[in-house]
Amino acid sequence: MENMFDTICAIATPLSAGSIGVIRISGEKSFKIIEKIFDRTVKPGIINHGWIIDNKTGQKLDEVIVLPFKNPKSFTGEDVVEIQTHGSPVIIREILNLVLENGAKLASRGEFTKRAFLNHKIDLSQAEAVLDLINAKTSKSAALAANNLSGTLKTEINNMREKLIEILAKITASLDFPEDVKEVEYTEILSVLGGAEEKIGKILQNARCHNVLREGIQIAIAGCPNVGKSSLFNALLNIKRAIVTDIAGTTRDTISENIDIEGISATLIDTAGIREGDIDKVEKIGVENSKSVIDNSDIILCLFDGSKGLQNTDTEVFELSETRKKRLYIETKQDITGKTQEYIQSNTGYTPENPIIISSKTMYGIENLKKAVFNEILGSNIENSSFLTNQRHQEALRKALSHIKIAKSAAEIEELQDLISIDIKSALLALGEISGEVVNDEVLDRIFDSFCIGK
Ligand code: GDP
Numbered sequence: 001m002e003n004m005f006d007t008i009c010a011i012a013t014p015l016s017a018g019s020i021g022v023i024r025i026s027g028e029k030s031f032k033i034i035e036k037i038f039d040r041t042v043k044p045g046i047i048n049h050g051w052i053i054d055n056k057t058g059q060k061l062d063e064v065i066v067l068p069f070k071n072p073k074s075f076t077g078e079d080v081v082e083i084q085t086h087g088s089p090v091i092i093r094e095i096l097n098l099v100l101e102n103g104a105k106l107a108s109r110g111e112f113t114k115r116a117f118l119n120h121k122i123d124l125s126q127a128e129a130v131l132d133l134i135n136a137k138t139s140k141s142a143a144l145a146a147n148n149l150s151g152t153l154k155t156e157i158n159n160m161r162e163k164l165i166e167i168l169a170k171i172t173a174s175l176d177f178p179e180d181v182k183e184v185e186y187t188e189i190l191s192v193l194g195g196a197e198e199k200i201g202k203i204l205q206n207a208r209c210h211n212v213l214r215e216g217i218q219i220a221i222a223g224c225p226n227v228g229k230s231s232l233f234n235a236l237l238n239i240k241r242a243i244v245t246d247i248a249g250t251t252r253d254t255i256s257e258n259i260d261i262e263g264i265s266a267t268l269i270d271t272a273g274i275r276e277g278d279i280d281k282v283e284k285i286g287v288e289n290s291k292s293v294i295d296n297s298d299i300i301l302c303l304f305d306g307s308k309g310l311q312n313t314d315t316e317v318f319e320l321s322e323t324r325k326k327r328l329y330i331e332t333k334q335d336i337t338g339k340t341q342e343y344i345q346s347n348t349g350y351t352p353e354n355p356i357i358i359s360s361k362t363m364y365g366i367e368n369l370k371k372a373v374f375n376e377i378l379g380s381n382i383e384n385s386s387f388l389t390n391q392r393h394q395e396a397l398r399k400a401l402s403h404i405k406i407a408k409s410a411a412e413i414e415e416l417q418d419l420i421s422i423d424i425k426s427a428l429l430a431l432g433e434i435s436g437e438v439v440n441d442e443v444l445d446r447i448f449d450s451f452c453i454g455k
Pocket of ligand 1 (some may be wrong): 153231332358359
């Protein structure tokens with residue numbers, strides 16, 4: 001059970017050999033604890049250099065840097081001490097144990113960030129951005145998460161809330177003091193509600209794009225044996241990861257790697273060549289595996305060998321994936337066929353008759369292929385917003401939007417303003433969930449449980 005009065009500590013860096021390790025302490029007793037185990041007086045606001053001493057044995061443990069932050073000027077809003085040790089897992093553990101023995105408790109997942117939220121240092125959207133930033137796999141998603149951390153989503157939501165609060169205050173005043181305050185014009189209510197409706201609608205329109213940027217996508221490379229799947233896998237990664245041979249069935253298992261497709265983080269999977277009939281047991285398992293990878297992917301790259309032309313067996317393999325799935329048809333080995341292709345924005349999609357032409361040998365068409373994947377996944381949804389929303393924000397926005405729509409319909413027929421105000425209040429509550437003003441413990445636990453210890 002977490003207790004805000006406890007002083008917590010954790011290792012904030014990965015527990016492996018490195019140049020430095022960081023132990024973080026937060027809470028009332030932070031300064032007392034460090035005084036007991038540091039060989040000199042710690043002065044807040046400066047970098048303190050000295051030794052950590054085991055106060056039971058007098059043994060010197062490590063030469064360290066101690067960074068003290070006096071509340072409220074710290075990440076958590078409490079007294080915080082960070083100890084920078086040498087990056088030996090043994091030393092880091094020993095110092096952590098010493099801190100624990102001297103009165104701290106081990107922090108639970110995300111507890112430092114949770115305290116920062118509970119002490120109003122950041123709102124909930126910023127706390128979530130900390131996690132997004134840690135987990136970002138491309139520079140684009142990292143940049144958007146950093147924007148959220150600096151408060152762009154918070155400001156967007158707060159601006160909307162302020163306008164709704166202002167109109168709600170006017171309605172309430174005219175209802176409470178009808179003799180002194182005039183009824184609010186319906187046109188004014190409609191203008192505020194219309195503005196909020198438009199803004200939320202726009203954010204939700206980009207929800208899919210936000211989800212793709214936050215969570216990434218899975219791309220499967222499919223096709224008959226020897227069409228050039230492993231070669232394309234290597235070409236997209238720009239390394240030799242998959243084994244390339246001209247022996248059918250070389251790739252018996254699926255191999256995956258992460259790549260950046262124009263800012264989208266993608267897991268690229270090279271499936272085993274799919275062929276039925278006279279194949280051994282191991283290859284059969286590989287083929288089954290490939291089918292399930294294809295089913296779970298967001299987009300399938302359907303390859304056929306350009307030097308042989310499209311075969312019936314190719315079409316059979318392509319038909320293994322659901323027709324609803326996004327697919328790109330790719331003709332390989334352009335260096336043999338000599339075919340050329342200008343990159344066309346894929347409005348009509350790529351068909352087996354109008355495929356993307358590539359050569360993994362010369363890298364011909366590889367950049368075009370990346371652009372086509374990006375377009376197929378995000379299409380015209382690409383937007384220039386400076387923030388990201390997650391599923392929780394989107395759910396809250398949808399709830400707020402439905403109340404705003406009800407309030408707007410009521411205002412259009414000049415319904416009693418008392419009734420209109422009920423839905424404005426509900427919309428405000430839903431928007432408050434994003435910043436965490438209105439949020440229950442269960443939701444908080446769910447959010448902070450996905451953090452690592454020490455963050
Ligand atoms: P997979 O079985 O579909 O994974 O196919 P591989 O990538 O292992 O390639 C099968 C054979 O085709 C190998 O001999 C490759 O060197 C050859 N190959 C693959 N891509 C190209 C290409 O772009 N040009 C040429 N000339 N040969 C290729």
